[in-house]
Structure formats: C-alpha cells, structure tokens
Amino acid sequence: MTPTTTPAPQPPTPSQTVGPFYGYALPFTGGGDIAPPGHPDTLTLHGRVLDGAGQPVPDAIVEAWQPAPDGSRTGAPGSLRRDPVTGAVIGRDTVTFTGFGRVPTDADGHYTLRTLPPGGVAYISLAVFARGLLHHLHTRAYLHDAGPLGDDALLAGLSPVRRATLITTSDGPRVHRFDIRLQGGDEHEETVFLDFG
C-alpha cells in the first residue's frame, strides 16, 4: 500500500517519441467517429500530416479533444468501449458523446475525424504524435464556419499567414480540411503549434 503523503511539486517525466510500432496498440475501432452515427449535425474534419519536405507522414497519430455541443467539457467514458467477453474494442455506444477521438494517418498521411460542432468555442483541440517527433505537438482546428473568429485571442495575435494555418477550409458541405505541417518549407507555411506552459 502506498502511504499517503502531502502532495509536493514533482519534476515532470520527459516525453519520448511514440515510435513506429504503436500501430497495434493505440488506434482503436471507431477512433475517429466521435459523432453518434447518423447524427444530422455531423461534420467531417480531415487532412494530411506533412513533413518539412511536403511529404506525407504515414506514421502519425492525431488525437482530438473538444466540448460537447452543449458546451460540456467533462467528456464521457466509452471511447474505447470493450466487449467484456472477447475483450475486443466494439466502439462507442452510439449515444454518448465522449469528446475524444484518435486516428492514425494512412499511407498517404491522411486522417479523418467525424464529430459534432464544439459548444461554446470555435475550435477542436488536436495533439499530433509521430515517429521522429520526440515530443508531441498541440494545435487547434478553428472551424471556418463557426462564426466570427475575429475576437479569438490566439488568432488575433498571429500574422494573417500564420493565422490561416489554424483555420479549416471548406471541402464541401460540413466537410472541413485541415492539413498539419510539422515543419515549414519553401512551398508551405508551418502549422502554428501551441505551448500551454
């Protein structure tokens, strides 16, 4: 039994890369399907993870976290819901909105999430992990149709070119495109990544 002690500040554990072999451990069935199936408000958020040469990153993982449509930020269990008999991941219960998604990129560096609009904010928070990335990166996908983005403090503090990397582009009705560029190059602007201190 661990003795209960008075909490005192602790030095953090360092990050290490997710490496190349998480593929049979972290992804789970329905990981990108945050929205209950058939929900009329479902939006698609998709794009590619690209490296500094503009090449796709086929061994990345994108995680999404967001408030429920009613603005609740408590989330809910059940993203990796299991069959207690076989142990298999059977996916979300089709009713609960967990607010959490996780998808690996495919061979072309592409990811797809299906979710509901976040309540109270204009963005979906993303974390990116990849082989070669020693410490994951946080960014935000601001939905271009979520209303006026002008009074968002983060966006307001960025140059137009940098700001544009955080805002989705329309790829059809209710389809948002959001590419994540881990490193800038001659042809493309690096995505803005965030430090929460």
Add this chain to the structure above:
Amino acid sequence: MTVPGSMTTPLTQATISTEITGSREHYARHLADGGSARTHPDRAYPPYRSSLLRHPKQPLVAVRDPEMVELSGPAFGVTDITDLDHDLTRQHQGEPLGERITVTGRVLDRDGRPVRGQLVEIWQANASGRYAHQRDQHPAPLDPNFTGVGRCLTDDQGGYRFVTVKPGAYPWRNHDNAWRPAHIHFSLFGTAFTQRLVTQMYFPGDPLFPYDPILQSVTDDRARERLVAAYDHERSVPEWSLGYHWDIVLDGPAATWTEEGH
C-alpha cells in the same frame, strides 16, 4: 557531415555518439549561462535522424487562457477496460517466453497530486526484441503467446500495475549498428489535455543507454534518469516475478475546477 541513409558512407555509431556528446555539451553551456533546466527533448535533435524534417522551426505560440478547452480532457472508465488488460502474460492460450515482471507506480501531476481514474496504455517488444507489428522486420522470433499491449485505469492513489515480460533490445535503422535499449512505451492522460504524455520506460543498468539517441535526446541528466525504472526487490514475488517501480509525473497546467467536477 555524413548523409543519412547514404549507401557509400554508412553512418556510424561513432558519428552519432559524437553528435550526442555535442548536444550534451551545448546543453551544459546553456545551464552554465544561467539557462533553465529542460525536462523534455528538443524536437530538433539531429542524432535522431527522423526528427530532422518532423520538428517545427518556428517557436511554439504560448496560450495562457484560463478558459481554454485544453484545461479539460477526455475521461475513461470501466467500459474502456477489461480485467485482463493489465496482464500481458494472460492474453493468449499459453504463457509468453521471457522474464516475468511487474511494473507498478503512480501517475502524479506536477503538484504531486495523484491522477485518478485515468487511462494508462503500454506497448512493447517481446522478450526477443520483436514487436507484433507487420512493419517490424527484425529477424527475431515472434511469440504466439505475446502481443505486448496493455491498458489500465489509475486507482485512487494514482497507482497503476502491469504484469508482463521484460522486453528485449532491438536493432533499428537510425545508423549502422543502432540498437534500442529495452523499453516499454507508455501513453498517459491527465485531467487536462495539456498534460498528455507519451514516453518510454527503461530498465536500470542497460549498457545501451549511452548509444541511444532517443533516450539521449533528453539532455538533462536528472530528467533522463527519471525515464529509468527502479528494480524493487520488495515488489518481486518469490518463484514468480521481478518487480520494477516507475512513477510518472505529468507536465502541463491543470485547472483546479476539474477537481470539483470529478
């Protein structure tokens, strides 16, 4: 400088080791000049060649908004876990080969408070140093009785516990004769998305430590030591398993209001 992956000039351990030493000296000067200690690896760490095109060149943008969504985070519960998930030796018909071990510890936030009821995920190579992953081509045997994936939820003290076998070292292609020290991959959640952590746990006394650019990417000596578990004889079980202990401290701010919400 040697070209990575060049057919004509193999990238040697000596070259990588020289770069590792250079990075460490650079960090020592940073400290000597009054710089603050750095826990996490620099994302631009040339000895780990795969980092070269996969790190941002622009500084991260600081966000200090007390209303930000990232001060909350995903929740997990009993539906996400089964009773056998923490025991990697009981996921198949037979027993896996290798040295049976337990890995236990606590997950804390940086104020030292336990992180309760949160998801801990691990994955690892088998005792021979082979992952049950299609792209792992290391010619070491697969073990039909070992997949190498585990999950659990932390208890009320932030505690976690896994039963597994000690993973083997394995070769990789960063440079000629590159070997990873034995390690277990860990994925952790706090109460806030800002506290998210993916890392690797190492075993004490591994002779491969100084040669490995991934471990050495943590240039602060004390921070690097925090990635190494302790062998704990008290936690070894007679005639059964060897005990390792490893506490994990999540970085990043967490809102105090989540305490009340949970």
